[in-house]
Amino acid sequence: MVIKPDTYLLTAALNRVIPPVGDLPGAGGMELAEEVIKRSATDFRFQDALTRVLGALPSPNDFLALDDDGQDDALRTAESSHADAFGLWLDVVYTVYYMHPEVHQRLDWHGRSPQPEGNVMPPWDESVLGLIRKRDPFWRKA
Amino acid sequence: MTTAEHNPGRTADVLIVGAGASGAAVAASLSEAGFDVVCIEQGHWQDSFKYPTADSDFEFKAMSSWSINPNKRRLPEDYPVNVEDSAVDPVMFNGVGGSTIMWVAHTPRLHPSDFRVKSQDGVADDWPISYEDLEPWYDLNDHVMGCSGISGDPANPPRSERPMPPIPIGRDGEMIAGAFDRLGWHWWPSDAYINSTRYGQGRDACNFCGHNMMGCYQRAKASTDLTYWPRAIDQGAELVTGARVREITTDSVGRATGVNYLDAEGNDRHRTARSVVMAANGIGTPRLMLLSDSKNHPAGLSNSSGLVGKNLMFHMFGGTFGVFPEHMDPWVGPVANIILSQEFYETDPDRGFLRGYTFQMSRGQGPGSIARGVAGHRVPWGENHHAVLERRFRNTLGLGPIGDDLPEEHNSVTLDERLTDSSGLPAPKITYRVSDNSRALLDHAITQGTKVLKEAGATEILVNPQSRETGWHLMGTARMGDDPERSVVDKNGQSHDIDNLFIVDGSVFVTGGAVNPTPTIQAIALRTADYITNNRGDLKA
Ligand SMILES: Cc1cc2nc3c(=O)[nH]c(=O)nc-3n(C[C@H](O)[C@H](O)[C@H](O)COP(=O)(O)OP(=O)(O)OC[C@H]3O[C@@H](n4cnc5c(N)ncnc54)[C@H](O)[C@@H]3O)c2cc1C
Ligand code: SF4
Numbered sequence: 046m047v048i049k050p051d052t053y054l055l056t057a058a059l060n061r062v063i064p065p066v067g068d069l070p071g072a073g074g075m076e077l078a079e080e081v082i083k084r085s086a087t088d089f090r091f092q093d094a095l096t097r098v099l100g101a102l103p104s105p106n107d108f109l110a111l112d113d114d115g116q117d118d119a120l121r122t123a124e125s126s127h128a129d130a131f132g133l134w135l136d137v138v139y140t141v142y143y144m145h146p147e148v149h150q151r152l153d154w155h156g157r158s159p160q161p162e163g164n165v166m167p168p169w170d171e172s173v174l175g176l177i178r179k180r181d182p183f184w185r186k187a
Numbered sequence: 188m189t190t191a192e193h194n195p196g197r198t199a200d201v202l203i204v205g206a207g208a209s210g211a212a213v214a215a216s217l218s219e220a221g222f223d224v225v226c227i228e229q230g231h232w233q234d235s236f237k238y239p240t241a242d243s244d245f246e247f248k249a250m251s252s253w254s255i256n257p258n259k260r261r262l263p264e265d266y267p268v269n270v271e272d273s274a275v276d277p278v279m280f281n282g283v284g285g286s287t288i289m290w291v292a293h294t295p296r297l298h299p300s301d302f303r304v305k306s307q308d309g310v311a312d313d314w315p316i317s318y319e320d321l322e323p324w325y326d327l328n329d330h331v332m333g334c335s336g337i338s339g340d341p342a343n344p345p346r347s348e349r350p351m352p353p354i355p356i357g358r359d360g361e362m363i364a365g366a367f368d369r370l371g372w373h374w375w376p377s378d379a380y381i382n383s384t385r386y387g388q389g390r391d392a393c394n395f396c397g398h399n400m401m402g403c404y405q406r407a408k409a410s411t412d413l414t415y416w417p418r419a420i421d422q423g424a425e426l427v428t429g430a431r432v433r434e435i436t437t438d439s440v441g442r443a444t445g446v447n448y449l450d451a452e453g454n455d456r457h458r459t460a461r462s463v464v465m466a467a468n469g470i471g472t473p474r475l476m477l478l479s480d481s482k483n484h485p486a487g488l489s490n491s492s493g494l495v496g497k498n499l500m501f502h503m504f505g506g507t508f509g510v511f512p513e514h515m516d517p518w519v520g521p522v523a524n525i526i527l528s529q530e531f532y533e534t535d536p537d538r539g540f541l542r543g544y545t546f547q548m549s550r551g552q553g554p555g556s557i558a559r560g561v562a563g564h565r566v567p568w569g570e571n572h573h574a575v576l577e578r579r580f581r582n583t584l585g586l587g588p589i590g591d592d593l594p595e596e597h598n599s600v601t602l603d604e605r606l607t608d609s610s611g612l613p614a615p616k617i618t619y620r621v622s623d624n625s626r627a628l629l630d631h632a633i634t635q636g637t638k639v640l641k642e643a644g645a646t647e648i649l650v651n652p653q654s655r656e657t658g659w660h661l662m663g664t665a666r667m668g669d670d671p672e673r674s675v676v677d678k679n680g681q682s683h684d685i686d687n688l689f690i691v692d693g694s695v696f697v698t699g700g701a702v703n704p705t706p707t708i709q710a711i712a713l714r715t716a717d718y719i720t721n722n723r724g725d726l727k728a
Pocket of ligand 1: 206207210227228230255279280282285286287290291293400430431432466468469475659661691692703704705708
């Protein structure tokens with residue numbers, strides 16, 4: 046269970062992990078902390094990673110009092126002391142961020158789920174085999 | 188889909204454990220031949236319209252409830268696998284269709300030389316069957332599953348006309364193929380059990396959605412719930428789902444009599460049968476055989492050779508990905524059914540390792556999976572994050588080797604002493620080390636793969652020396668052979684120790700070859716089924 050002050054801490058951390066770009070604020074500014082917390086709660090591995098990472102950072106007030114470089118240093122310290130948990134936490138954060146429609150728009154990606162629309166199958170062009178078809182069989186007889 | 192009303196108190200002719208790639212093929216073949224068939228499967232039917240590829244959070248599901256790794260998915264029908272002593276994590280799906288629900292459906296065949304490794308290269312063992320012995324069943328399986336491809340590949344013996352034209356290789360495939368051409372190296376469009384046109388009952392053509400490993404919404408990818416099972420059920424086979432076999436039962440002389448299983452409500456049940464066919468895959472089958480020890484079979488079922496669970500083979504896999512300067516839109520099209528190269532398939536003593544590998548091209552996917560890491564290279568957090576992501580997303584293509592992984596007895600499946608599944612049964616423990624031969628093979632593949640990707644124009648190469656979550660191919664743990672002291676089953680898949688017990692999954696592989704194994708697994712299963720039909724009339728009521 047993540048308590049409210051940790052939401053502030055997570056929001057600030059997210060802004061350093063995925064900083065602002067173009068018109069978009071950082072991941073924290075996009076209010077993704079709640080979504081990260083919600084998704085983490087669906088799987089104990091993610092929940093555990095989130096708890097460990099937040100636990101390895103300074104208290105919310107101390108973290109917020111740091112400047113950008115100080116916050117990055119604190120994150121790096123947590124990363125080196127809790128490498129596996131930090132990596133898994135990043136996976137969740139990245140996945141949540143890259144599910145966001147505004148992020149898709151910025152990447153100029155359709156952002157649709159693969160189905161049901163799919164994509165168009167291009168035609169099969171046999172001419173690509175021109176060169177390789179000239180090669181003699183070379184499989185090893187047994 | 189429901190199965191016909193059956194009397195659970197009857198003695199079936201054949202009881203199959205596992206409804207995946209091999210179990211389904213046997214069920215269809217034997218029910219067609221008039222055998223009374225029942226199959227017990229721990230998982231459930233899937234509804235293709237509910238596959239997560241139609242959900243906006245599909246990238247999150249790929250790392251949780253739809254992970255290919257049962258240790259991450261952790262559904263009640265999955266069993267956990269202890270991988271503490273393994274360099275590779277086995278991956279699989281447990282349900283009707285088995286791992287074909289999640290597979291990529293890249294479907295090359297073993298080469299003739301793969302069946303003669305000992306004679307030709309002086310290592311491992313020869314198979315008791317040859318490529319020619321299996322060929323008719325390869326062809327049959329290609330037709331039932333539905334194979335897209337084109338014959339004429341110079342790296343392989345001639346093969347019958349493919350039922351469908353190849354899956355178009357796309358602009359990205361042409362780019363990599365062009366690089367192989369310029370290097371003078373072999374490549375060929377992949378055989379794929381993916382519909383390039385409508386084929387089979389209710390199965391559409393692939394719509395290039397780009398994500399094979401979470402089930403196919405289009406039903407274009409062949410999974411045995413769509414191919415063999417409807418036939419088997421029409422022919423009267425019974426399929427019991429949500430039922431976990433915990434033991435093969437035997438009589439006073441040690442012959443198989445049926446199974447004990449836990450039904451969907453957790454009740455202990457028994458089914459009797461005149462014969463038992465194991466199709467629970469290269470981990471599930473040895474696990475169950477070890478769980479079935481008894482007075483007559485103190486070391487586990489059919490284990491007089493001591494080889495049940497030994498010689499586990501995966502295919503060693505390492506990633507080589509190229510980042511290209513132009514957009515490739517790699518989320519369009521099947522993820523790894525594009526082209527293959529078998530330039531380095533056979534042994535060349537100058538290379539410093541025996542046997543060889545197939546290169547399989549792959550595409551990148553959505554931004555979440557790219558950010559989480561291509562070839563194990565997670566996009567860094569912080570100031571560089573966006574620049575690196577943008578460089579890799581849309582622009583990344585891979586070339587991975589499926590490398591021959593020679594059998595070694597210490598690579599094994601045993602029963603874990605502490606870990607249990609949701610039914611309280613001991614979980615399998617995997618012990619697996621990467622051999623020096625496999626390491627040298629992978630290093631060679633990484634060097635050559637880098638050459639190809641650079642020739643194709645890649646400006647950045649991302650390498651993973653050996654990927655962990657790539658135990659897709661589970662082989663060798665109840666190998667076939669002529670010598671009962673050196674093998675578990677004979678060339679027909681019949682146990683040396685128990686004449687009414689058969690094994691038809693990847694456990695029976697003697698060596699792994701350097702291609703994805705499933706067409707071979709299914710061809711072996713169909714061949715065993717024909718053996719039973721033609722020679723074991725005694726198993727029919
Ligand atoms: C992500 C992924 C990608 C792959 N890609 C390819 C590919 O491109 N090409 C290729 O050739 N192969 C591929 N494979 C491998 C392929 O899926 C397997 O080789 C094939 O499915 C194995 O068939 P099988 O019948 O041995 O076992 P499975 O298909 O795994 O079926 C075994 C079944 O047995 C059931 N079972 C196990 N234990 C019990 C029990 N105690 N009681 C009841 N039921 C039980 C399981 O639930 C399961 O449904 C891939 C696999 C994965 C996971
Ligand atoms: S790429 Fe084709 S075969 Fe693969 S899941 Fe999509 S529609 Fe199915």
